[in-house]
Amino acid sequence: MDEHKKSIHYLLMADHFMVQKALLSQIKDTELTMGQPKVLDYLKDHDGACQKDIAAGCHIEPASITAVLSGMENKGYIQRSTKAGDRRSLYVYLTDKGREYVEMLNKKFDLVESVALRGFTAEETEELQSLLVRVYDNMKGSEKDNRKEERKR
Known part of the structure; x- marks a missing residue:
């Protein structure tokens, strides 16, 4: 292995790339696009979260989260609504279709992790x-x- 490929920053970037590539390969037959799997995974544990919290929890820029969520809403994974007394913020909820995709994603995440951690x-x-x-x-x-x-x- 080249010396620069032993550096921590290189290994972190390379590992991230390989895991992301494996996950994208696993979901290529779905209608999910970049950013959507992690939003679904986040909502699994934070159903009813506001957009700002989703952006922070998923490490997505607040300006980008609206487009990601709009695409998900158009495909029927989520629905957005306001809560009584708080008309300023939209809260995001998984739909039944979204919950089904979360189940499917969890299996794919587990598969990718099992490959990454083989022999550990x-x-x-x-x-x-x-x-x-x-x-x-x-x-x-x-x-x-x-x-x-x-x-x-």
Whole structure:
């Protein structure tokens, strides 16, 4: 393996690319487009979330989430509505079709994970998960620090 291919940033990017490529291959026969699988996965645990929270939870720019959700609503995966007393925000709910797709996606996510983690022990899988959470938390903290610095300028 080339020296640069051993760097952490390269490995993180390459692993992300390979997992995303495998997942896209798994869903190519569906009507789902980029961004929609992670929104469905997010709504599985946060049904009735507002658009802003979905954007943050899925790491999608707030300006882009409206288009992603519109496409999903047009295909019948979700429905958007306001809550009584709060006409400013739209809340997003899975439809029956959306729930069916969540079930199908979970099986495909599990398949891709099983390929990625082939040969890993349960302990190694748990350790990898813990390390990835730490990387994420570090980067999220760094992002907040950068925003604070920008506000000071």
